[in-house]
Amino acid sequence: MNYTLAVLAGDGIGPEVVAEGLKVLAAVGRRFQLSFTTHEALIGGIALDQTGTALPPATVETCQNAAAVLLGAVGGPKWDDPSAKVRPEQGLLGIRKALGLFANLRPVTIHPLLTDASPLRHERLEGVDLLVVRELTGGIYFGEKRRERDEHGEWASDLCIYSEAEIVRVVRMAAELARGRNGKLTLVDKANVLETSRLWRSVTTRIMREEYADLHYDWMLVDACAMHLLRRPSDFDVIVTENMFGDILTDEASMLAGSLGMLPSASLGADSMGLYEPIHGSAPDIAGQGKANPLATILSVALLLRHSLQLEAAARAVESAVSAVIEAGIITGDIARPGQRVHRTAEVGDAVAERI
Numbered sequence: 001m002n003y004t005l006a007v008l009a010g011d012g013i014g015p016e017v018v019a020e021g022l023k024v025l026a027a028v029g030r031r032f033q034l035s036f037t038t039h040e041a042l043i044g045g046i047a048l049d050q051t052g053t054a055l056p057p058a059t060v061e062t063c064q065n066a067a068a069v070l071l072g073a074v075g076g077p078k079w080d081d082p083s084a085k086v087r088p089e090q091g092l093l094g095i096r097k098a099l100g101l102f103a104n105l106r107p108v109t110i111h112p113l114l115t116d117a118s119p120l121r122h123e124r125l126e127g128v129d130l131l132v133v134r135e136l137t138g139g140i141y142f143g144e145k146r147r148e149r150d151e152h153g154e155w156a157s158d159l160c161i162y163s164e165a166e167i168v169r170v171v172r173m174a175a176e177l178a179r180g181r182n183g184k185l186t187l188v189d190k191a192n193v194l195e196t197s198r199l200w201r202s203v204t205t206r207i208m209r210e211e212y213a214d215l216h217y218d219w220m221l222v223d224a225c226a227m228h229l230l231r232r233p234s235d236f237d238v239i240v241t242e243n244m245f246g247d248i249l250t251d252e253a254s255m256l257a258g259s260l261g262m263l264p265s266a267s268l269g270a271d272s273m274g275l276y277e278p279i280h281g282s283a284p285d286i287a288g289q290g291k292a293n294p295l296a297t298i299l300s301v302a303l304l305l306r307h308s309l310q311l312e313a314a315a316r317a318v319e320s321a322v323s324a325v326i327e328a329g330i331i332t333g334d335i336a337r338p339g340q341r342v343h344r345t346a347e348v349g350d351a352v353a354e355r356i
């Protein structure tokens with residue numbers, strides 16, 4: 001069986017971590033007799049430099065013709081001018097929107113050997129296995145933006161807007177996922193203040209009552225959730241939330257796993273096409289030095305195999321190989337314990353590929 005994949009390495013450490021993801025994918029191909037045809041395309045700052053836009057039409061087309069997309073990271077100080085009209089991040093937001101990827105799955109689990117890497121105490125981390133389902137193509141990220149000047153000076157606004165249909169589809173996806181896990185769904189919102197959150201609350205509560213009465217459903221305000229993620233993270237199963245809350249809470253949740261470098265993500269839409277990327281950014285401070293942790297990207301490859309290609313055995317093989325590599329102590333500096341040998345990006349990728 002041959003699968004066509006689009007590969008968008010992007011900026012900063014993106015190319016380095018994607019190279020390791022592809023190395024592991026090639027090993028999966030050998031082990032399971034599959035072949036992967038990869039088409040590289042530009043996104044982010046490098047696309048801006050070469051074509052003047054962060055998301056060239058050719059990139060969208062390459063992605064649309066692929067079974068799935070593997071993405072590294074976008075952005076960097078070179079393109080950080082806040083007054084710039086074009087920014088690398090537009091590439092990422094644009095491709096999510098163009099492909100209709102409305103649900104972003106960000107699972108958080110902790111390998112028992114890595115609890116030292118987390119700033120939280122061991123006992124708090126026991127049993128942590130949560131999944132944040134972040135709405136990805138709506139809300140304040142995509143609402144109308146304004147920047148104007150009047151007699152008092154400048155003003156700006158970002159519109160946060162959600163339709164019932166946008167909420168329903170992501171809540172259903174989150175609820176289905178909860179059914180296959182521990183059967184618990186928590187809606188995170190700010191319904192004490194925001195009208196969009198009140199819509200989320202009423203729509204979600206209705207869907208859960210009518211279609212998912214078998215699940216345990218509750219809701220939590222986002223500020224309380226930020227606290228409970230540190231206080232009792234193992235109580236969560238699936239969290240569903242709007243775009244910006246999900247962005248913020250998942251960076252926080254990544255610290256449970258000790259490093260942003262450990263967490264993969266899958267962005268899914270109505271069909272099996274998906275985009276898979278580490279949740280970390282382009283980390284320009286360590287780019288090109290072989291220091292980046294490739295495990296988040298490698299674990300994103302596992303999610304790609306599972307969700308877009310329906311290759312569960314291959315996905316598990318990747319996840320087991322990652323665990324084995326952690327157990328063998330072949331890890332980068334972000335998760336190494338004091339005194340433990342720090343390995344380079346490519347050494348970690350090689351070690352995972354060898355264990356597939």
Ligand code: IPM
Nearest residue numbers: 074075089092093247279281
């Ligand atoms: C993420 C990132 C992006 C986001 C940025 C780079 C636009 O932080 O994937 O979480 O906010 O969605």
Ligand code: MG
Nearest residue numbers: 247248251279
């Ligand atoms: Mg983010």
